[in-house]
Amino acid sequence: MHLPKAELHLHIEGTLEPELAFALAERNGVTLPYASTEELRAAYEFDDLQSFLDLYYALMAVLRTEEDFAELADAYLARAAAQGVRHAEIFFDPQAHTARGVPIGTVIEGLGRALERSEESHGVSTRLILCFLRDLSAESALGTLDAARPYLHRISAVGLDSAEVGHPPAKFREVYEAATALGLRKVAHAGEEGPPEYIREALDVLGVERIDHGLRCMEDPELVARLVADRVPLTLCPLSNVRLRTVDRLADHPLPAMLAAGLHCTVNSDDPAYFGGYAGDNFDAVREALALGPEQLRTLARNSFEAAFLDDDEERRARYLAEVEAYTFD
Ligand code: ADE
Ligand code: ZN
Numbered sequence: 001m002h003l004p005k006a007e008l009h010l011h012i013e014g015t016l017e018p019e020l021a022f023a024l025a026e027r028n029g030v031t032l033p034y035a036s037t038e039e040l041r042a043a044y045e046f047d048d049l050q051s052f053l054d055l056y057y058a059l060m061a062v063l064r065t066e067e068d069f070a071e072l073a074d075a076y077l078a079r080a081a082a083q084g085v086r087h088a089e090i091f092f093d094p095q096a097h098t099a100r101g102v103p104i105g106t107v108i109e110g111l112g113r114a115l116e117r118s119e120e121s122h123g124v125s126t127r128l129i130l131c132f133l134r135d136l137s138a139e140s141a142l143g144t145l146d147a148a149r150p151y152l153h154r155i156s157a158v159g160l161d162s163a164e165v166g167h168p169p170a171k172f173r174e175v176y177e178a179a180t181a182l183g184l185r186k187v188a189h190a191g192e193e194g195p196p197e198y199i200r201e202a203l204d205v206l207g208v209e210r211i212d213h214g215l216r217c218m219e220d221p222e223l224v225a226r227l228v229a230d231r232v233p234l235t236l237c238p239l240s241n242v243r244l245r246t247v248d249r250l251a252d253h254p255l256p257a258m259l260a261a262g263l264h265c266t267v268n269s270d271d272p273a274y275f276g277g278y279a280g281d282n283f284d285a286v287r288e289a290l291a292l293g294p295e296q297l298r299t300l301a302r303n304s305f306e307a308a309f310l311d312d313d314e315e316r317r318a319r320y321l322a323e324v325e326a327y328t329f330d
Pocket of ligand 2: 009010011161189212270
């Protein structure tokens with residue numbers, strides 16, 4: 001669907017399509033344990049978040065140079081633009097690269113190269129969000145933020161991702177305090193597989209401004225009331241939830257109930273190369289499976305721009321919001 005929208009939950013490493021993975025493997029002399037792109041795609045059957053993360057981290061072996069990261073981001077931005085994305089706030093996982101010997105500067109400068117020409121090449125404005133891997137230590141997160149200091153002009157916010165259960169947000173209190181002191185915005189994954197309590201902790205202990213996923217808030221009416229009252233944006237990823245078996249079928253997704261409850265929902269793609277679709281595909285899928293009408297879809301798009309980190313460019317936000325209002329559905 002070409003409805004203008006902001007994508008607020010997108011892991012750039014999760015946009016690595018099999019074709020690009022094989023091309024980069026060849027260029028960098030990396031051997032993949034799959035004979036073909038078809039064989040690799042056939043491995044995209046996941047039982048839960050961890051089974052996906054195992055493949056996601058393994059495939060990153062092909063990303064080695066600035067050019068690789070620039071190509072990855074440029075390919076994503078082209079696809080996103082073709083599906084109506086006007087603004088993209090892009091996560092990246094520096095620790096998954098530094099652990100393999102790729103310097104953080106290579107990652108950020110490579111991504112930055114694609115992002116700085118994105119408006120001209122694709123008509124998409126961008127922000128970059130540095131994510132800490134929550135299954136690594138708090139010390140590792142602090143070291144990562146420190147290593148990113150020379151590149152902070154390229155970074156708008158910090159986030160928290162990877163295996164959720166057993167790694168509550170409070171573990172990262174100190175690094176989020178340090179990020180606040182550096183003037184960075186804050187988001188965190190919470191309530192994807194983890195309990196509603198993790199959503200509370202992300203708000204109360206880390207001071208996040210948006211919750212990534214947040215699906216499991218629906219188990220806790222008091223928490224829902226708080227999220228509604230405070231207008232906390234939730235960056236939902238419906239196709240991801242089905243592929244990682246957080247919901248059985250898209251038709252069972254709580255998005256309509258969440259909208260009806262007054263939650264500030266947005267629809268995003270998470271790891272589109274792995275989960276069967278980019279932002280517009282997610283909009284198409286929920287429209288179809290959940291019978292969302294034009295005004296619900298327009299609300300989701302409006303919410304995405306309202307929740308975007310565009311406070312330093314309110315004119316642009318207003319322009320994008322006007323595009324949403326002007327859109328006519330077919
Ligand atoms: N990293 C990439 N995709 C993720 C997801 N859906 N949840 C947590 N960490 C991730
Ligand atoms: Zn995610």
